[in-house]
Amino acid sequence: MTRAQPADPHRSPPRTILAVDDSRTALNVIGKRLAHLGYMTALCDNGPEALARIQARGFDLVLVDMAMPRMTGMQMLAELRGARETSDLPVIMMTAGGDPGVAVEALAAGADDHLAKPFDFDVLAARIDRVLARGRRIAELKRANAALDARIAARAIELGETRTELAESRADRARLIASIHALNQEVERLQLHG
Template sequence: MRTVLATGTCRTSLNEIAQRLGNLGYLVVLANSACQALELVSARGFDLVLIDALAPTSAATHLLAEIRGSRDTADLPVIMLGEGPDEEAAVAAFGAGVDDWLAKPIGFALLGARIERTLARATRIEELKRLNLALDARVAARAIELGEAQAELAATRADRIRLMGSIRHLHDELAVRRDAA
């Protein structure tokens, strides 16, 4: 079951969101403030954060900045719900790093679809991160192997130079003995 942290200042709106998203199969945890939401995000893992028009608006932007500013939550999907068709608020939210923004009133079927889309993208991002870590590990292993091969090659070259010197020395010694005989 996917977990959603829904935060906002209107308890009635949050309860409706929790009920509707619960009917769609999500486990919803509610937070009444940005501070409480940050504490919950830090304390436990959520699949998505839904910010419902926090008052003042700067609280929502601050919450988003805190989420994006932490290494552990930088890629946590965040959807923001704004009051009415406020293009300026939407642009500010996207500028702060929100993954999606919806104007209220919202249709819960649409919200569910946007959540699914956002979660699917987050799953792909996590898979890419895992693949990148695996690739980084392979590159590191190959770099170690290359370093070992280079050290072995350097030792082989040193042996070759030493052997060539010995051969030259023996050749010179034979030439001196032939000339003496």
């Protein structure tokens, strides 16, 4: 069963994926397969370099091997989740073998999904589609929240201005009443003396 055809270039720009694995062979296979599915894929063989690339250029999704030298996939995930800019970046963890404890550990640490190697690329593609769709929904919610926050701030400013105008109107009214009262007293005084 073959899955998706390459993405239609007229619909939307291709989604970008950073694949991180210390095995160059695995990276090359992943890169070719994801490119065939229509994704723009960058390849990286270590965590520190991957984090630098993510900071320099955002990605739509990161595939990370859990067992890497220098920086494990879990350490990389912790770095991503700990930074405000990447806290919601979709991450799929990859592991050798099918130990369910490793999957639970990855998901508990904040991975969006987990896949045991060797994996079927149709399954990977389906999981990527699901995680990217979730990422789009989160981005839409963030945009909607930002727009709502901006509207609330604008309303708060308007309310503050209205309160200031109301206070000024009340002060003007009090001055006017005091002036009328003073005029009435002056009229009464003149009538008594005149």
